[in-house]
Amino acid sequence: MAELNTDILKAKPSYSGEGISVRSLEGTISSARARQNVKVGELSELRKKNVELQEALTEEVKKLRKLSDYVSGSGAKGGFWSNVKEIVSYIPGLRRLSITRRSIEELLRQQYEISSLRVKEAAEFSDRLKTAQAELYDEIQRLNVKIVEAARNEDTAATFLLQVQALREELEANLEALEPGSAESREAQADVDRARQMLAEHSTELQLYHTAEERLARLKENTRMLAETIGNLYSDITQYVHAASEKLDLVSGQIQAIGTAADASLVMLEMKRSLDVLTESMNQTTQFVSETQIYFRTNLDQLIKDLEVFDETTSAVMEKNLALSREIEEKRIAAALEVALGAKEDQKVAQEGSSSAPGA
Amino acid sequence: MSSRPAKPSGKRTIPTTTLSGEVEAEYVRTMVRILREARLNAHYPDGVALREHLGCMGPEAHQGLYAGLEIDRRSGLPTYREWTRVQTDVALADRLLRGLGDPMELERRAREGEHLIFGKNLLKHRYYSAIRGKRLVPLGEMKVALRRVDPEGHTAWFTVVLDKLGSSGLFVRFTVDLAQTDSVWNRPLLRLDEDAARHTEPLRSLVFRFASLDAELTFLKLASLDGIEVERVVKGTVGPVLFAGQGGSGPMGELMAEHGRGFVAAFPLDMAACDLEEDRDNDPLADLMARSLSEEGRAEYEQTRERMGYRVFKDRKFVVSANLEEPLRSLCDRASTRNIIKVVKEHDR
Numbered sequence: 059m060a061e062l063n064t065d066i067l068k069a070k071p072s073y074s075g076e077g078i079s080v081r082s083l084e085g086t087i088s089s090a091r092a093r094q095n096v097k098v099g100e101l102s103e104l105r106k107k108n109v110e111l112q113e114a115l116t117e118e119v120k121k122l123r124k125l126s127d128y129v130s131g132s133g134a135k136g137g138f139w140s141n142v143k144e145i146v147s148y149i150p151g152l153r154r155l156s157i158t159r160r161s162i163e164e165l166l167r168q169q170y171e172i173s174s175l176r177v178k179e180a181a182e183f184s185d186r187l188k189t190a191q192a193e194l195y196d197e198i199q200r201l202n203v204k205i206v207e208a209a210r211n212e213d214t215a216a217t218f219l220l221q222v223q224a225l226r227e228e229l230e231a232n233l234e235a236l237e238p239g240s241a242e243s244r245e246a247q248a249d250v251d252r253a254r255q256m257l258a259e260h261s262t263e264l265q266l267y268h269t270a271e272e273r274l275a276r277l278k279e280n281t282r283m284l285a286e287t288i289g290n291l292y293s294d295i296t297q298y299v300h301a302a303s304e305k306l307d308l309v310s311g312q313i314q315a316i317g318t319a320a321d322a323s324l325v326m327l328e329m330k331r332s333l334d335v336l337t338e339s340m341n342q343t344t345q346f347v348s349e350t351q352i353y354f355r356t357n358l359d360q361l362i363k364d365l366e367v368f369d370e371t372t373s374a375v376m377e378k379n380l381a382l383s384r385e386i387e388e389k390r391i392a393a394a395l396e397v398a399l400g401a402k403e404d405q406k407v408a409q410e411g412s413s414s415a416p417g418a
Numbered sequence: 419m420s421s422r423p424a425k426p427s428g429k430r431t432i433p434t435t436t437l438s439g440e441v442e443a444e445y446v447r448t449m450v451r452i453l454r455e456a457r458l459n460a461h462y463p464d465g466v467a468l469r470e471h472l473g474c475m476g477p478e479a480h481q482g483l484y485a486g487l488e489i490d491r492r493s494g495l496p497t498y499r500e501w502t503r504v505q506t507d508v509a510l511a512d513r514l515l516r517g518l519g520d521p522m523e524l525e526r527r528a529r530e531g532e533h534l535i536f537g538k539n540l541l542k543h544r545y546y547s548a549i550r551g552k553r554l555v556p557l558g559e560m561k562v563a564l565r566r567v568d569p570e571g572h573t574a575w576f577t578v579v580l581d582k583l584g585s586s587g588l589f590v591r592f593t594v595d596l597a598q599t600d601s602v603w604n605r606p607l608l609r610l611d612e613d614a615a616r617h618t619e620p621l622r623s624l625v626f627r628f629a630s631l632d633a634e635l636t637f638l639k640l641a642s643l644d645g646i647e648v649e650r651v652v653k654g655t656v657g658p659v660l661f662a663g664q665g666g667s668g669p670m671g672e673l674m675a676e677h678g679r680g681f682v683a684a685f686p687l688d689m690a691a692c693d694l695e696e697d698r699d700n701d702p703l704a705d706l707m708a709r710s711l712s713e714e715g716r717a718e719y720e721q722t723r724e725r726m727g728y729r730v731f732k733d734r735k736f737v738v739s740a741n742l743e744e745p746l747r748s749l750c751d752r753a754s755t756r757n758i759i760k761v762v763k764e765h766d767r
Contacts (some may be wrong), residue, residue: 163585163626164558164626167498167557167558170502171502171505171506171557174502174503174506175506175509175510178506178507178510179510182510182514182517185535185538185539185542186517188535189535189536189539191535192531192533192535192536195533196531196533306499307499308431310497310498310499310502311431311432311434311497311499312431313498314431314432314490314497314498314585314587315431315432315585
């Protein structure tokens with residue numbers, strides 16, 4: 059009979075990281091989910107901000123369109139001045155204003171300053187999206203480290219289990235060839251039990267690492283989709299904000315130039331140009347905000363639903379793991395008891411044998 | 419890092435130059451120094467607010483978040499866009515700071531993170547912290563203060579102050595002392611509420627409209643209104659400021675062209691008032707209106723002046739770089755004026 063190398067029964071597989079248990083895995087997933095929930099909460103805040111922006115922008119565009127229509131004469135019924143007076147009533151603080159060239163300049167300035175504020179808010183909004191995207195990419199990095207670690211540990215556990223299983227089979231084959239009750243047989247039996255115990259322990263580890271890898275990978279997938287969608291939104295808003303800022307730059311120069319224009323027709327022409335540019339600038343920003351709103355309505359709500367499903371599935375898997383772990387633990391305890399009982403029986407038999415012997 | 423002229427847009431606009439980097443920083447430092455030296459009194463736009471507003475425009479404040487600073491070549495001051503930009507940023511600063519969160523965390527992320535946005539967020543935090551609560555110069559604001567009331571005569575005396583960034587790119591403050599007599603046939607331009615005096619929109623519109631005129635013409639326009647008796651109109655102006663290479667016409671432009679470096683900043687004060695004893699022109703760069711009129715026009719003008727009982731005073735103080743002090747004094751001597759000339763030395767900037 060070949061001498062078996064049982065060193066592996068004294069070895070410990072080298073898992074990386076802090077080790078794993080049902081509780082620690084739950085902790086890892088729940089802290090990753092907590093971070094994700096913070097992000098989702100922030101996105102909900104952004105959605106609220108987006109609604110506010112959209113309302114304000116819609117109001118501005120409405121005013122600008124009306125003003126521009128009246129200046130170009132397309133909306134005029136009661137003459138230009140009477141219509142401009144009506145429009146002026148839309149601007150806070152300018153009610154009852156008698157319309158003159160200077161007051162038109164003031165009106166444009168006020169509108170320009172409101173538009174600048176709106177575009178600045180949109181630019182800040184885009185930076186918040188960019189920040190949220192960067193934080194999500196950092197979270198993906200963190201999750202990747204955990205996933206790779208879990209995958210490696212899963213491999214380590216599987217390799218170790220296969221080696222122990224192979225040894226166990228050989229040990230059991232050897233045991234059959236030994237005389238029952240002999241010292242060699244007891245020693246071989248102890249090795250078989252040790253092998254069983256190790257199989258029980260490390261099959262739990264294998265299952266947990268497998269669960270960790272799979273759950274974290276799903277979580278990462280959600281995070282990645284979220285980051286990419288936010289990235290697309292960010293690209294869009296950046297384009298709109300740049301375009302709107304350029305228009306505003308142009309209009310600021312025109313507003314200052316209006317003050318230097320000598321005759322009324324030139325002033326009107328400049329005013330029309332400035333209004334058109336302001337309207338275009340506001341339109342560009344509003345278009346973005348509106349598209350963002352559609353995104354938020356469709357994607358964010360869906361994401362929240364997906365995460366709820368993820369949480370439910372995670373809970374189910376964790377319950378299953380826990381049950382499995384308990385079951386294995388019970389088996390291990392039963393096996394240990396069996397070994398312990400067997401040892402006691404052997405001791406009793408040995409004691410009876412020695413008391414009935416001659417000269418005892 | 420340099421200054422570059424703006425591209426022609428094809429639309430009517432103003433001539434501008436964009437400064438960036440050290441040139442931009444040096445411009446802001448110099449402007450703040452000029453304004454400090456100018457020691458502007460209450461007849462000018464608020465000097466402290468101007469300095470604080472300008473201080474927010476430099477790269478030391480904005481941390482490179484903006485590509486540069488656009489200057490109106492006519493006035494040598496930042497353009498309307500730049501003044502508005504700071505106004506917007508200060509208005510949003512508190513809210514944006516709350517959104518950016520803890521500065522220590524921003525610093526950690528900027529240091530350890532791979533994403534550029536974390537660095538930008540830290541710079542934004544520094545910028546908004548630096549500018550929050552700053553006193554800014556109004557770009558178009560009118561205030562009215564009641565001086566006294568004569569209930570029996572239905573007359574109230576007011577001081578109206580209009581601050582404005584004018585279409586010329588210069589900051590102006592109009593201070594108008596006037597009396598309003600309320601009667602059934604005129605529409606009051608000012609109102610007395612329970613605890614405050616307020617202007618009406620027609621008055622605001624009128625004064626806003628007159629902001630490009632000088633003090634005397636504004637006096638004449640306002641005095642022609644029903645129920646209004648004007649006592650004094652003062653117009654204090656900040657600028658123009660001419661730097662080397664900026665161009666510019668008139669004596670200041672010629673002075674700069676001749677000497678090729680440094681700067682000269684002008685702060686004209688223009689007054690038409692009933693309590694002045696005589697006309698006086700102490701502005702080497704502007705003549706009294708009477709001198710620009712024909713013989714015929716002057717006679718009519720003198721009659722009007724006699725009827726309204728006002729006199730005119732023009733003055734101008736300067737802040738210059740050391741190399742331009744003597745040439746500017748010579749210019750004033752030639753115009754027979756005695757002006758305050760403050761000098762900003764190289765090491766003071």
